Amino acid sequence: MEDFQIDATVPVDPNVTSLCSPEIPNFDFVSGETEKLEIGDTSIDDCDDSLGDSMVCDPNSRLVPTGFTRPNRTDETIMFINAGGDDSKVLDSELNILRDTYFEGGDVLRTEESIVEAGDFPFIYQSARVGNFCYRLNNLLPGEYLIDFHFAEIINTNGPKGIRVFNVYVQDEKVLAEFDIFSVVGANRPLLLVDLRVMVMDDGLIRVRFEGINGSPVVCGICLRKAPQVSVPRTSQDYIKCENCATEIEISPTRKRLMRAKAHDKYEKKIAELSERYEHKTNECHEAWMSLTSANEQLEKVLMELDNKMYEARSLDQTVVTQADCLKSITSKYENEKRHWAKAIDTLHEKIQIMKREQSQLSQEAHECVEGIPELYKMVDGVQALVSQCEDLKQKYSEEQAKRKELYNHIQETKGNIRVFCRCRPLNKEETSTKSATIVDFDGAKDGELGVITGNNSKKSFKFDRVYTPKDGQVDVFSDASPMVVSVLDGYNVCIFAYGQTGTGKTFTMEGTPQNRGVNYRTVEQLFEVARERKETISYNISVSVLEVYNEQIRDLLATSPGSKKLEIKQSSDGSHHVPGLVEAKVENINEVWNVLQAGSNARSVGSNNVNEHSSRSHCMLSIMVKAKNLMNGDCTKSTLWLVDLAGSERLAKTDVQGERLKEAQNINRSLSALGDVIYALATKSSHIPYRNSKLTHLLQDSLGGDSKTLMFVQISPSEHDVSETLSSLNFATRVRGVELGPARKQVDTGEIQKLKAMVEKARHESRSKDESIKKLEENIQSLEGKNKGRDNSYRSLQEKNKDLENQLDSLHNQSEKQYAQLQERLKSRDEICSNLQQKIKELECKLRERHQSDSAAYHQKVS
Numbered sequence: 001m002e003d004f005q006i007d008a009t010v011p012v013d014p015n016v017t018s019l020c021s022p023e024i025p026n027f028d029f030v031s032g033e034t035e036k037l038e039i040g041d042t043s044i045d046d047c048d049d050s051l052g053d054s055m056v057c058d059p060n061s062r063l064v065p066t067g068f069t070r071p072n073r074t075d076e077t078i079m080f081i082n083a084g085g086d087d088s089k090v091l092d093s094e095l096n097i098l099r100d101t102y103f104e105g106g107d108v109l110r111t112e113e114s115i116v117e118a119g120d121f122p123f124i125y126q127s128a129r130v131g132n133f134c135y136r137l138n139n140l141l142p143g144e145y146l147i148d149f150h151f152a153e154i155i156n157t158n159g160p161k162g163i164r165v166f167n168v169y170v171q172d173e174k175v176l177a178e179f180d181i182f183s184v185v186g187a188n189r190p191l192l193l194v195d196l197r198v199m200v201m202d203d204g205l206i207r208v209r210f211e212g213i214n215g216s217p218v219v220c221g222i223c224l225r226k227a228p229q230v231s232v233p234r235t236s237q238d239y240i241k242c243e244n245c246a247t248e249i250e251i252s253p254t255r256k257r258l259m260r261a262k263a264h265d266k267y268e269k270k271i272a273e274l275s276e277r278y279e280h281k282t283n284e285c286h287e288a289w290m291s292l293t294s295a296n297e298q299l300e301k302v303l304m305e306l307d308n309k310m311y312e313a314r315s316l317d318q319t320v321v322t323q324a325d326c327l328k329s330i331t332s333k334y335e336n337e338k339r340h341w342a343k344a345i346d347t348l349h350e351k352i353q354i355m356k357r358e359q360s361q362l363s364q365e366a367h368e369c370v371e372g373i374p375e376l377y378k379m380v381d382g383v384q385a386l387v388s389q390c391e392d393l394k395q396k397y398s399e400e401q402a403k404r405k406e407l408y409n410h411i412q413e414t415k416g417n418i419r420v421f422c423r424c425r426p427l428n429k430e431e432t433s434t435k436s437a438t439i440v441d442f443d444g445a446k447d448g449e450l451g452v453i454t455g456n457n458s459k460k461s462f463k464f465d466r467v468y469t470p471k472d473g474q475v476d477v478f479s480d481a482s483p484m485v486v487s488v489l490d491g492y493n494v495c496i497f498a499y500g501q502t503g504t505g506k507t508f509t510m511e512g513t514p515q516n517r518g519v520n521y522r523t524v525e526q527l528f529e530v531a532r533e534r535k536e537t538i539s540y541n542i543s544v545s546v547l548e549v550y551n552e553q554i555r556d557l558l559a560t561s562p563g564s565k566k567l568e569i570k571q572s573s574d575g576s577h578h579v580p581g582l583v584e585a586k587v588e589n590i591n592e593v594w595n596v597l598q599a600g601s602n603a604r605s606v607g608s609n610n611v612n613e614h615s616s617r618s619h620c621m622l623s624i625m626v627k628a629k630n631l632m633n634g635d636c637t638k639s640t641l642w643l644v645d646l647a648g649s650e651r652l653a654k655t656d657v658q659g660e661r662l663k664e665a666q667n668i669n670r671s672l673s674a675l676g677d678v679i680y681a682l683a684t685k686s687s688h689i690p691y692r693n694s695k696l697t698h699l700l701q702d703s704l705g706g707d708s709k710t711l712m713f714v715q716i717s718p719s720e721h722d723v724s725e726t727l728s729s730l731n732f733a734t735r736v737r738g739v740e741l742g743p744a745r746k747q748v749d750t751g752e753i754q755k756l757k758a759m760v761e762k763a764r765h766e767s768r769s770k771d772e773s774i775k776k777l778e779e780n781i782q783s784l785e786g787k788n789k790g791r792d793n794s795y796r797s798l799q800e801k802n803k804d805l806e807n808q809l810d811s812l813h814n815q816s817e818k819q820y821a822q823l824q825e826r827l828k829s830r831d832e833i834c835s836n837l838q839q840k841i842k843e844l845e846c847k848l849r850e851r852h853q854s855d856s857a858a859y860h861q862k863v864s
């Protein structure tokens with residue numbers, strides 16, 4: 001390798017001069033086509049200086065150094081191969097070297113680009129062999145040859161530097177180590193390494209091998225020349241030729257020795273000097289190389305940093321843009337929220353105004369209420385006074401009622417607990433048609449007197465509590481009976497029965513007709529009316545039973561399934577009598593009562609061919625049970641009203657009946673006699689009252705005697721044909737009434753009765769007026785209390801509402817303020833972040849600029 005000396009033709013570039021890898025000590029690169037690096041060059045003048053004046057004109061003293069010739073293509077060129085081999089030229093026609101040239105490996109690349117500084121052979125640089133490859137040049141004559149290598153980075157100019165670092169071997173000796181074309185000349189520039197001296201041995205073979213270290217080797221062309229003969233100064237001869245005149249000057253042996261010694265010294269000196277220079281240059285090259293490498297590295301780093309900074313700047317830009325967008329959206333959101341909250345605040349303000357108005361109104365109302373409180377207190381006092389008055393009145397009323405009851409009872413008693421009303425029916429159609437005479441005289445009827453013409457112009461007079469002529473209607477009859485009826489509501493047992501001959505109007509008086517309702521219906525009607533009147537003080541519970549007694553058998557007329565079970569009269573523990581199993585229909589109003597009565601009437605007709613016939617043979621009994629509760633004092637009473645339509649009284653006397661009819665007649669007779677006996681025993685205050693002699697009296701036991709009141713309707717016929725029956729009935733009635741009261745007692749009664757009546761009326765009137773005033777007072781109190789309560793409630797509710805609204809308002813206000821503050825804070829923090837970011841960006845930009853400037857300066861500095 002030390003034998004090779006190379007001239008390199010490189011473009012004139014002020015920045016690139018004489019660069020050489022330290023690993024290639026034998027290569028010199030000469031800048032410029034015309035310039036020569038005169039390493040080891042010696043001129044004849046130097047010889048003259050060294051040899052003295054006598055040597056100046058000696059031509060042999062001009063020695064031309066070898067190995068540093070320009071690569072001109074002269075006759076000594078054997079062949080010229082470009083990388084592809086297609087443009088290769090073999091200049092030595094005697095040798096067929098091209099045919100024996102082998103290329104192994106690598107690829108050929110071509111380009112149309114031309115390199116202007118390529119000298120006489122631009123075409124060489126338009127193709128290149130790339131990759132690891134080898135040339136084998138055969139059939140060369142033994143001897144020395146010179147090889148030129150043509151390189152150019154034209155093929156892969158755009159690739160990064162340093163990827164094509166390679167070694168070159170000639171004859172298996174490394175002639176180029178880690179050779180990098182780009183680092184020497186850069187891109188698109190030719191590089192010519194010339195005059196690699198190679199010795200061809202007897203085999204006539206030259207092997208040139210390219211191997212990459214980093215990337216692929218590149219070569220554009222190879223030129224092979226014969227090495228010129230080295231001109232040796234003719235120091236061995238005795239003569240030297242003058243360079244000016246070509247005169248041969250004879251040299252003496254001494255001088256010759258001297259000259260030789262001198263030349264020897266001179267050359268040695270020159271060699272030493274050259275060695276020194278060479279060493280120095282090598283060091284310089286090494287340093288330059290090192291500095292270039294470090295500069296490159298630094299440049300790399302700087303560029304990397306620059307890239308990083310650029311990337312950072314770009315990312316920061318993007319961040320800034322994103323932040324700005326985010327900020328914009330936040331701002332718009334904030335604006336929207338601001339608008340929303342402003343609207344909400346406006347609404348709240350409106351609400352506050354409304355609420356304030358309401359509050360002031362409420363306050364006003366409250367003030368009014370407060371102002372009205374004394375009045376209210378007065379009213380309350382008044383109400384309290386009224387309440388106490390009311391209580392007082394209630395007490396008085398109770399007392400009055402008790403008194404009234406007592407008086408009423410007293411009146412009833414004075415009238416007689418057993419009262420007898422006589423009623424005469426009109427002549428019926430038959431009697432009228434037969435022009436039957438009327439034997440009843442009603443002249444004293446108003447005074448309860450009745451006369452019956454018995455015949456022979458004799459007249460028998462009777463006196464009763466009331467006498468009703470045929471003209472008297474049902475209303476007249478009931479008006480007298482009603483006070484007794486009302487007694488049942490006062491807790492007295494009452495018994496009303498109709499007695500008389502068949503067809504004299506018993507049923508008519510008791511039941512009546514739908515157009516002319518009788519005592520039964522009117523009694524119950526009155527009971528409900530009075531009960532309704534007294535409902536504030538007394539509550540009544542009324543139930544009804546309907547039954548009949550036929551042949552001493554009790555039959556429930558309200559029983560839905562007339563049972564086979566025999567109904568019996570039982571005595572309760574409290575002494576009252578009742579019939580277990582008897583239907584007691586609870587009635588609330590008169591319509592229900594009417595339905596019950598109708599049901600009883602219908603049941604009575606069942607199983608009978610002739611209703612009237614049957615009715616005359618049985619006792620029809622309507623029992624009205626009254627349970628009363630005094631709401632003022634809690635007193636309870638239980639009383640019964642019996643309304644009895646007795647069987648015809650004439651049955652036994654009139655006919656001489658047999659069998660069943662006789663039995664009926666006997667039963668009727670017995671029961672009516674028993675009734676008479678009981679009434680008689682009561683009147684005479686007998687120790688034993690024979691109630692149990694018949695089912696009729698047994699059933700009526702509780703309503704006959706004691707405090708109970710009895711009313712008997714004795715029904716008579718006006719017809720002369722019924723005179724005996726009429727007299728019989730009137731006698732029976734007289735017996736009942738007469739024995740009971742006696743005429744003297746009745747007489748005494750008249751004045752007192754009037755007096756008591758007036759008292760009762762007065763008491764009743766007072767009681768009613770007091771009741772009314774109490775009611776009114778109570779109503780007033782209630783309404784006042786209600787109003788007061790309502791006002792209190794409304795005031796309270798309004799106050800609560802007001803409080804609620806105020807609380808809501810406060811909370812809303814607080815909430816909105818909090819949110820507003822939060823939003824402001826967020827906005828502030830966003831602003832700060834933004835400004836910080838902007839500041840950072842600015843700083844970074846500044847830094848980047850500074851870094852860029854400093855780096856570029858440093859780079860420039862380094863490069864320069």
Ligand SMILES: Nc1ncnc2c1ncn2[C@@H]1O[C@H](COP(=O)(O)OP(=O)(O)OP(=O)(O)O)[C@@H](O)[C@H]1O
Pocket residue numbers: 424425426428470500501502503504505506507508509612613615616617646647648715
């Ligand atoms: N005061 C009166 N005014 C008009 N008609 C009457 C009066 N009293 C009875 N009558 C009529 O006389 C007839 C017989 O009356 P009612 O049937 O009531 O008699 P009675 O005594 O019940 O008979 P019985 O004992 O057979 O049941 C009926 O048609 C009735 O309308």
